[in-house]
Amino acid sequence: MPAAARPIRRRVITEELHEGPARASAYVCEAASCMSAQAHDITLRLGEKTAEADLTDVTIKRVGCLGLCAAGPLVEIAETGQLFSHVTPDDVSGIVTALQNVSPENTRAPQGPFFEKQLRVATENMGRVDPENLDDYLERGGYEALKRVLSEMTSSEVREEITRSGLRGRGGAGFPTGLKWTTVAKAQGAQKYVICNADEGDPGAFMDRSVLESDPFRILEGMAIAAFAVHATEGYVYCRAEYPLAVARLRTAIRLAQRAGYLGAGIADTSFNFDVQIRLGAGAFVCGEETALIASVEGRRGTPRPRPPYPAVQGLWDCPTLINNVETFASVPTILRKGPDWYAGIGVGKSKGTKVFALAGRVVNTGLVEVPMGMTLREIVFDIGGGIIDGRPFKAVQTGGPSGGCIPAEHLDMPVSYESLIELGSFMGSGGMIVMDDTSCMVDVAKYFQDFCRDESCGKCVPCRVGTTQLWMLLDQITRGEATMDDLAQLERLAGIIQKMSLCGLGQGAPNPIFSTLRYFRDEYLAHIVDRVCPAGVCTIEPAEVMA
Amino acid sequence: MTTVFTFRIDGKDVAGSEGQSVMEVAEENGIDIPGLCHLEGIHDRGACRLCMVEIAGSPKLAAACMTKISEGMDVTAHSERLLEYRRTVTEMMFMERNHVCAVCVANNHCELQDTADELGVTHFDLPRISPKVDIDASHRLFAIDHNRCILCLRCVRVCDEIEGAHTWDVMHRGLETRVQTDMGIPWGESPTCTSCGKCVQVCPTGALFEKGRAVARGSKTRRPFLPWMKVVAEERGL
Numbered sequence: 001m002p003a004a005a006r007p008i009r010r011r012v013i014t015e016e017l018h019e020g021p022a023r024a025s026a027y028v029c030e031a032a033s034c035m036s037a038q039a040h041d042i043t044l045r046l047g048e049k050t051a052e053a054d055l056t057d058v059t060i061k062r063v064g065c066l067g068l069c070a071a072g073p074l075v076e077i078a079e080t081g082q083l084f085s086h087v088t089p090d091d092v093s094g095i096v097t098a099l100q101n102v103s104p105e106n107t108r109a110p111q112g113p114f115f116e117k118q119l120r121v122a123t124e125n126m127g128r129v130d131p132e133n134l135d136d137y138l139e140r141g142g143y144e145a146l147k148r149v150l151s152e153m154t155s156s157e158v159r160e161e162i163t164r165s166g167l168r169g170r171g172g173a174g175f176p177t178g179l180k181w182t183t184v185a186k187a188q189g190a191q192k193y194v195i196c197n198a199d200e201g202d203p204g205a206f207m208d209r210s211v212l213e214s215d216p217f218r219i220l221e222g223m224a225i226a227a228f229a230v231h232a233t234e235g236y237v238y239c240r241a242e243y244p245l246a247v248a249r250l251r252t253a254i255r256l257a258q259r260a261g262y263l264g265a266g267i268a269d270t271s272f273n274f275d276v277q278i279r280l281g282a283g284a285f286v287c288g289e290e291t292a293l294i295a296s297v298e299g300r301r302g303t304p305r306p307r308p309p310y311p312a313v314q315g316l317w318d319c320p321t322l323i324n325n326v327e328t329f330a331s332v333p334t335i336l337r338k339g340p341d342w343y344a345g346i347g348v349g350k351s352k353g354t355k356v357f358a359l360a361g362r363v364v365n366t367g368l369v370e371v372p373m374g375m376t377l378r379e380i381v382f383d384i385g386g387g388i389i390d391g392r393p394f395k396a397v398q399t400g401g402p403s404g405g406c407i408p409a410e411h412l413d414m415p416v417s418y419e420s421l422i423e424l425g426s427f428m429g430s431g432g433m434i435v436m437d438d439t440s441c442m443v444d445v446a447k448y449f450q451d452f453c454r455d456e457s458c459g460k461c462v463p464c465r466v467g468t469t470q471l472w473m474l475l476d477q478i479t480r481g482e483a484t485m486d487d488l489a490q491l492e493r494l495a496g497i498i499q500k501m502s503l504c505g506l507g508q509g510a511p512n513p514i515f516s517t518l519r520y521f522r523d524e525y526l527a528h529i530v531d532r533v534c535p536a537g538v539c540t541i542e543p544a545e546v547m548a
Numbered sequence: 549m550t551t552v553f554t555f556r557i558d559g560k561d562v563a564g565s566e567g568q569s570v571m572e573v574a575e576e577n578g579i580d581i582p583g584l585c586h587l588e589g590i591h592d593r594g595a596c597r598l599c600m601v602e603i604a605g606s607p608k609l610a611a612a613c614m615t616k617i618s619e620g621m622d623v624t625a626h627s628e629r630l631l632e633y634r635r636t637v638t639e640m641m642f643m644e645r646n647h648v649c650a651v652c653v654a655n656n657h658c659e660l661q662d663t664a665d666e667l668g669v670t671h672f673d674l675p676r677i678s679p680k681v682d683i684d685a686s687h688r689l690f691a692i693d694h695n696r697c698i699l700c701l702r703c704v705r706v707c708d709e710i711e712g713a714h715t716w717d718v719m720h721r722g723l724e725t726r727v728q729t730d731m732g733i734p735w736g737e738s739p740t741c742t743s744c745g746k747c748v749q750v751c752p753t754g755a756l757f758e759k760g761r762a763v764a765r766g767s768k769t770r771r772p773f774l775p776w777m778k779v780v781a782e783e784r785g786l
Contacts, residue, residue, distance in 0.1 A: 301718060457723075458721050462637050
């Protein structure tokens with residue numbers, strides 16, 4: 001096997017300052033959120049300061065997302081677990097002192113419930129490895145699973161292990177991954193494709209972005225394993241262009257993996273060939289829908305088509321195509337390394353393993369978390385999330401993006417799984433979790449999501465193109481205090497028809513925020529219509545004209 | 549060898565060959581399923597959603613034009629529920645832009661109007677969107693009034709699949725979606741348009757029309773090229 005090439009854009013920061021293992025290391029989060037808060041300046045400054053202090057046995061390493069985005073820029077002393085938050089250039093000398101004080105006796109201190117309650121599978125390397133350094137990935141068990149798969153397993157054994165792990169699609173719908181792989185493997189066709197869906201578009205969701213920015217090799221490894229399992233030789237990562245950092249790191253990762261023989265012809269000295277290309281999305285939410293995504297990769301207008309035929313049978317250029325989400329591929333290497341039974345042992349009911357959530361909204365610890373399926377919403381919002389900002393009352397948590405719903409306080413103790421969320425009128429979705437307090441008006445929230453759907457409708461089918469706008473108009477009328485009870489009835493009727501008649505998941509799911517807010521917060525709708533009052537004080541309702 | 553399937557539509561036993569759609573077999577058997585984007589002779593796209601039918605055993609509705617038949621399937625093409633849904637979708641088409649039958653060139657020759665009539669749409673309840681949209685009358689013979697376009701894209705498909713010019717295509721998305729000629733240049737300046745008029749003949753409404761025709765004079769019955777293409781396709785086994 002050829003030796004791993006040095007990264008082309010290897011920067012000062014990753015170069016070790018001495019031979020042998022470092023006594024102390026500072027991990028600087030350089031994912032998008034911390035980067036936007038000038039984390040890279042911190043890295044450079046740390047390099048300068050440690051040099052000035054003549055610390056030759058420390059490493060300053062760029063890593064991916066450390067999780068606690070709310071407190072960025074973040075720097076972690078890896079040996080002690082000490083986390084510096086909201087780091088400014090002035091704080092750097094404090095970090096240097098901390099690095100000086102690290103001694104071999106130090107063990108990692110507990111880091112509080114935000115970290116302790118998580119279980120990291122898809123994100124196990126996140127904040128641990130340099131996303132642009134293949135050696136770092138290899139050091140943490142990277143490509144072990146692929147090498148074992150290629151040298152010791154048949155493709156059906158791989159599919160069997162994935163099936164046994166109980167892994168389900170992490171993009172939202174939760175289709176059993178093993179079954180999907182088997183369908184593609186058994187589909188007729190000499191040429192097959194693997195596509196990684198990285199067109200994450202839900203408002204408030206950043207799981208896929210963080211995984212790609214923090215651990216891109218893992219996606220490539222997961223895709224290669226999948227390609228072996230379904231007999232594919234070509235792969236595409238369909239990533240939205242709004243994620244420039246993720247795309248750049250992925251490009252670097254592809255190049256490094258190709259040079260090291262983990263992509264291309266004869267992977268890991270076997271006869272298996274697989275290569276990956278990147279395709280950029282031009283900013284259409286609907287291109288996350290698999291048939292629209294395929295159309296976009298083919299260079300056509302990104303609009304969905306009715307299924308069947310499913311992409312597993314007739315996908316990219318009419319060939320059988322496996323499409324999985326970023327997080328699904330990210331889970332695969334760990335499942336194969338630690339065993340399917342280990343993975344199936346985590347979780348609850350038919351929802352196995354862990355799920356990554358992007359915790360956002362009115363919660364103290366906004367950031368990226370990975371928890372076992374079956375954890376209650378209360379634990380996620382209050383223990384991991386640290387509760388509501390300013391101690392205000394919790395009102396609802398929105399999951400599943402624009403196709404999801406709002407879950408009120410009385411269901412906080414429901415364990416999170418694909419089934420339970422559907423039962424509550426919401427949806428797992430890709431993992432966005434937006435926490436709302438009493439300053440949110442639920443009619444306004446429904447209107448926001450409807451506005452999103454009408455804007456993102458591709459315009460192909462009538463119910464979605466026209467209906468989502470009409471739903472938005474009715475909601476707008478309600479928030480202005482100009483609606484009647486007849487309009488509310490019309491809203492519900494129309495929402496039901498759009499759900500049944502639309503072509504793809506965008507239109508079929510678009511009425512969900514309305515249904516779920518009506519289910520749990522109907523009184524707020526009534527307050528707007530009957531009393532002409534917005535209980536949360538969000539909507540501006542003109543006082544009614546006094547009858548003369 | 550073609551496999552023949554027998555199945556049921558609205559309780560009636562019907563037969564069709566493998567690869568046919570529910571819509572095609574229904575048409576052959578005199579069962580009328582409404583549809584505005586469907587047109588015999590060009591590829592279906594399942595976008596107008598008027599032909600949605602119930603298939604026993606499936607929780608979801610399916611577009612009859614895009615659903616391939618299978619042995620023993622039990623299709624319900626007409627029910628109270630479907631009628632209500634179809635009426636609402638038809639109403640959406642009327643409310644989307646600015647359809648005023650009384651002053652439309654296609655009045656009495658309009659498939660949208662006929663569909664509303666057949667489905668018994670008596671009044672409009674839904675919010676009227678009514679945006680300001682353009683008219684392109686730059687072509688020598690024809691014009692397009694986007695106010696009357698329902699985006700069935702028959703023009704796009706007939707131009708591409710039958711005339712082979714691919715002058716028409718689609719731009720923008722959602723409510724902003726428009727059919728366009730040659731990347732958005734005025735129709736009259738299009739270097740690819742052959743002025744064959746097929747798009748005008750297949751347009752179900754008054755969106756595409758021949759210049760110089762007065763209100764209610766825009767009949768669209770000259771479509772001989774469509775069945776002919778179907779015969780060719782069948783003979784060549786396409």
